[in-house]
Amino acid sequence: MDFRILDLGLIDYKSAWELQKETLRQVKDGRLNAALLVCSHYPVITLGRPACSAGKQAERKNILISESELNLRGIKIYEVERGGDVTYHGPGQLTAYPVFNLEFLRKDIHWFLRQLEGIITGCLSQFGIDMHIRQGLTGVWAGKFKIASIGIAVKNWITFHGLSINLRKDDLANFNFIRPCGMEVRMAALENFCDKEINICRVKEDLISEFRNFYLLNYRPFKEAEVMYA
Amino acid sequence: MPEVVLPSLGEGIEKATLTYWYFKQGDKISQKDDLAEFTTDKATFNLPSPFSGILSKVFFNEGDTVKVGEKIAIIE
Numbered sequence: 683m684d685f686r687i688l689d690l691g692l693i694d695y696k697s698a699w700e701l702q703k704e705t706l707r708q709v710k711d712g713r714l715n716a717a718l719l720v721c722s723h724y725p726v727i728t729l730g731r732p733a734c735s736a737g738k739q740a741e742r743k744n745i746l747i748s749e750s751e752l753n754l755r756g757i758k759i760y761e762v763e764r765g766g767d768v769t770y771h772g773p774g775q776l777t778a779y780p781v782f783n784l785e786f787l788r789k790d791i792h793w794f795l796r797q798l799e800g801i802i803t804g805c806l807s808q809f810g811i812d813m814h815i816r817q818g819l820t821g822v823w824a825g826k827f828k829i830a831s832i833g834i835a836v837k838n839w840i841t842f843h844g845l846s847i848n849l850r851k852d853d854l855a856n857f858n859f860i861r862p863c864g865m866e867v868r869m870a871a872l873e874n875f876c877d878k879e880i881n882i883c884r885v886k887e888d889l890i891s892e893f894r895n896f897y898l899l900n901y902r903p904f905k906e907a908e909v910m911y912a
Numbered sequence: 913m914p915e916v917v918l919p920s921l922g923e924g925i926e927k928a929t930l931t932y933w934y935f936k937q938g939d940k941i942s943q944k945d946d947l948a949e950f951t952t953d954k955a956t957f958n959l960p961s962p963f964s965g966i967l968s969k970v971f972f973n974e975g976d977t978v979k980v981g982e983k984i985a986i987i988e
Contacts, residue, residue, distance in 0.1 A: 731931050731951050765955040790922030791955045820954040837946075837958045 690721035705781045719779040723771040725757045730764040744768040744861040764843035766833030767864035774853025779844040785905040805889045811875040827870030916985040928952040
């Protein structure tokens with residue numbers, strides 16, 4: 683079983699997005715079984731659905747300042763195909779894009795979202811902070827604050843896009859330019875809850891390990907019976 | 913008549929929002945082309961066309977909520 687890890691380091695959003703789509707093609711064609719892309723991004727805002735519908739001009743009501751003001755700050759906007767509304771990515775976050783064929787895991791979209799929440803809490807459990815998930819509000823929370831966001835797309839039962847974990851607090855100010863997920867959500871970073879400095883590389887290793895364990899535990903070598911059009 | 917239904921998206925998922933039609937009524941479509949996009953929770957799901965033919969009828973508009981198993985289109 684081929685499980686490819688691509689550690690992209692600090693990378694611009696568009697390059698990582700293109701690589702996700704190329705990886706998606708490889709998994710679809712059977713050239714690759716599964717892949718996990720991990721990275722951090724230069725500051726960027728992405729709009730998913732329902733902020734925008736495919737092929738249509740995105741509704742930008744949840745971006746609170748003008749595009750030209752964002753440009754002055756070097757923050758680009760991309761309209762993407764994941765679920766969820768608007769979010770921000772920056773270098774103080776760790777982002778992971780699992781490109782997994784759910785036909786080899788479980789053809790259940792909400793199950794996969796719950797597994798991503800479990801992977802995040804598993805990865806961060808060593809820090810001893812009180813984390814929880816909220817029914818109907820996908821993501822991971824610490825107290826009143828959201829510390830990790832999730833938004834995926836599924837094409838031919840293959841997942842892409844994924845999750846981001848806020849690690850460093852100095853990167854949080856840029857969330858003030860948006861209404862995250864289209865809601866009045868207060869964001870926090872892992873660093874807000876820890877005394878020691880967060881080592882992104884260390885968290886990244888743990889996140890990769892959580893993903894690998896999840897995949898090995900749930901992988902089935904045969905596709906589920908074709909039930910899509912039953 | 914070849915009908916397209918919203919397939920099961922997983923346990924406990926009873927409905928999804930149709931967020932986009934990739935084709936419009938009357939268009940020619942090939943099997944496995946992306947036909948429609950649905951959204952549930954924080955996920956989008958692309959439904960490929962199960963058949964080749966003409967998209968002769970669609971039963972929902974973008975923004976509508978569709979129940980799993982409901983007929984969304986006819987391709988003939």
